[in-house]
Amino acid sequence: MASSQTSSKQKGPKQDRESAKNPSKNSKNEPLYSINKINALDWQLLMWFASLETIENYIYLFIVIWDGMPVRDRPQFSRELREETDNLIQIIKELNISKKNDKNYPKMLNDYKDYRFLSNQVPRQNLVHDVWVELENNGLKNNSYAVLNQLERCSFFQKKELRAMVLSRIKSFQSFSRKTKEVKKLQQAPLNNKVKDEDQEILLRENESLKNQIAVLSEKISQIGDSTILEDGKKQLIVDITELQDILSDFTMVQGSDYKIIDEPATSLLKTWKCKVDYPSTKANIVLGTLLQRLVITTILDEVQHYLQYSRSSGDIDPTLESDMVNASESLIKYAKLFNDNRKGEDVITKITPIIIRRHVYSSLSHRGFSNEHLLIKEIADKLLNEMNKYRQVVDEETNDGLNDQAIQITRKVIDIFCFRLKAQPFEPTFQFFEAGQAVDARFMQGVVENKKLEVEACGFPCIGIFDGDKSVQKIYTKAQIITRPKTNNANERYIVYSMK
Numbered sequence: 001m002a003s004s005q006t007s008s009k010q011k012g013p014k015q016d017r018e019s020a021k022n023p024s025k026n027s028k029n030e031p032l033y034s035i036n037k038i039n040a041l042d043w044q045l046l047m048w049f050a051s052l053e054t055i056e057n058y059i060y061l062f063i064v065i066w067d068g069m070p071v072r073d074r075p076q077f078s079r080e081l082r083e084e085t086d087n088l089i090q091i092i093k094e095l096n097i098s099k100k101n102d103k104n105y106p107k108m109l110n111d112y113k114d115y116r117f118l119s120n121q122v123p124r125q126n127l128v129h130d131v132w133v134e135l136e137n138n139g140l141k142n143n144s145y146a147v148l149n150q151l152e153r154c155s156f157f158q159k160k161e162l163r164a165m166v167l168s169r170i171k172s173f174q175s176f177s178r179k180t181k182e183v184k185k186l187q188q189a190p191l192n193n194k195v196k197d198e199d200q201e202i203l204l205r206e207n208e209s210l211k212n213q214i215a216v217l218s219e220k221i222s223q224i225g226d227s228t229i230l231e232d233g234k235k236q237l238i239v240d241i242t243e244l245q246d247i248l249s250d251f252t253m254v255q256g257s258d259y260k261i262i263d264e265p266a267t268s269l270l271k272t273w274k275c276k277v278d279y280p281s282t283k284a285n286i287v288l289g290t291l292l293q294r295l296v297i298t299t300i301l302d303e304v305q306h307y308l309q310y311s312r313s314s315g316d317i318d319p320t321l322e323s324d325m326v327n328a329s330e331s332l333i334k335y336a337k338l339f340n341d342n343r344k345g346e347d348v349i350t351k352i353t354p355i356i357i358r359r360h361v362y363s364s365l366s367h368r369g370f371s372n373e374h375l376l377i378k379e380i381a382d383k384l385l386n387e388m389n390k391y392r393q394v395v396d397e398e399t400n401d402g403l404n405d406q407a408i409q410i411t412r413k414v415i416d417i418f419c420f421r422l423k424a425q426p427f428e429p430t431f432q433f434f435e436a437g438q439a440v441d442a443r444f445m446q447g448v449v450e451n452k453k454l455e456v457e458a459c460g461f462p463c464i465g466i467f468d469g470d471k472s473v474q475k476i477y478t479k480a481q482i483i484t485r486p487k488t489n490n491a492n493e494r495y496i497v498y499s500m501k
Helices: 002-008 013-020 023-027 040-050 055-066 075-095 097-101 105-115 122-153 156-188 197-251 263-272 282-310 318-342 348-368 375-391 397-401 403-424
Strands: 259-261 392-394 430-432 454-461 463-466 475-478 481-486
Touching: 055 075, 055 105, 055 122, 055 156, 075 105, 075 156, 105 122, 197 282, 197 403, 197 454, 197 475, 263 282, 263 375, 282 318, 282 375, 282 403, 282 454, 282 481, 318 348, 348 403, 375 392, 375 403, 397 403, 403 430
Parallel strands: none
Antiparallel strands: 259 392, 430 463, 454 481, 463 475
């Protein structure tokens, strides 16, 4: 079955790049993704199914799920394919999306159903290839082959559950469409002067009831979508934050034979951040590396915030396009909030307009903003290297040669996560560093337990979460990475360093 599925979706340059990421695993013929061994990245791929927003994408998903099922030699599956396809075609005809999008989806589904029973598989492979292209253009990007691998490893029962989910989502569009048509029909129907007053009143009540139902349905769909996207976005943020933490740890390394600490600036930095650890010592080296991680993050954020606040286009708009987008969007968000607060009305769309603007603009910036070649990225990366050189010397040439690429990668990831991705969430998270001397709090700090005898020595990575507002949306995305120390009145107790992984 796997060989026939792979032929239906021909590998291209994107998939070749994916396979190259894990050459050791590929050489052992081990799967990159396994439905029986779920991790954060695997689940992210499956959660993508639930984040699709248009019925067209569900049609494409229906086809690729079925493409992993044996049909010709399995009467039960043949019957299910015909029944589910005919049911889906009926719904699509009622929704009339083919006319809107200039694509004949019923014909596409009928063709695919017929191709499954042909001995010549070329028409089927071509159709499925085009479907994967459409899915890649709607959120999969370079992960389409990974999703195909996941589908290949799903059991027949799991694939049936996925198809049931797809059909359920499509039917929800059908239900919503029917309600909309009923309201429109009632609103456009002229009232006959001969209709009795009582009948007329009943008709108006039904019209108002239907409008209320539409409003409730719209709000529920919005809430469900936000919940799914929030959960999906949270999982992906955690994955990306963990990756950033690993790169930061390598970039700010001061321990080992490859590095030599420059004593005077190092002791000055420890003093500036009110650290009490004795220098030189192994403990001091750990604290110094932690402080350098915080220094990297704050340096990047200070530089990019200054750029976004003051850089404006003059003549050639391209270099400052990201800054122009942020400033124009923030102004529009502000006025949308004022409009909601100062103009009377009960509609839902006006209330959520500022959120929609924020999420879409910053999501777009996250995908395309600040390439590696952007002047700002290069300038910040150079500044990071200069800052690191103040506190440590990299003795190993090979390690030193890779620092520039690391600095560029870190700069882009910090901007992407802290400046764009957080703002693209349905409920906007914030972040918080903890200062030396603050009490230990296990709710916000990683790897610690409540202990009145301990306090913060240094904080290298902030806590990211939604800390205020409605309790139902309060969440911690990642806890702060800290090092603790005994409080002053317990100075003789053992110094404790908690794992930052």
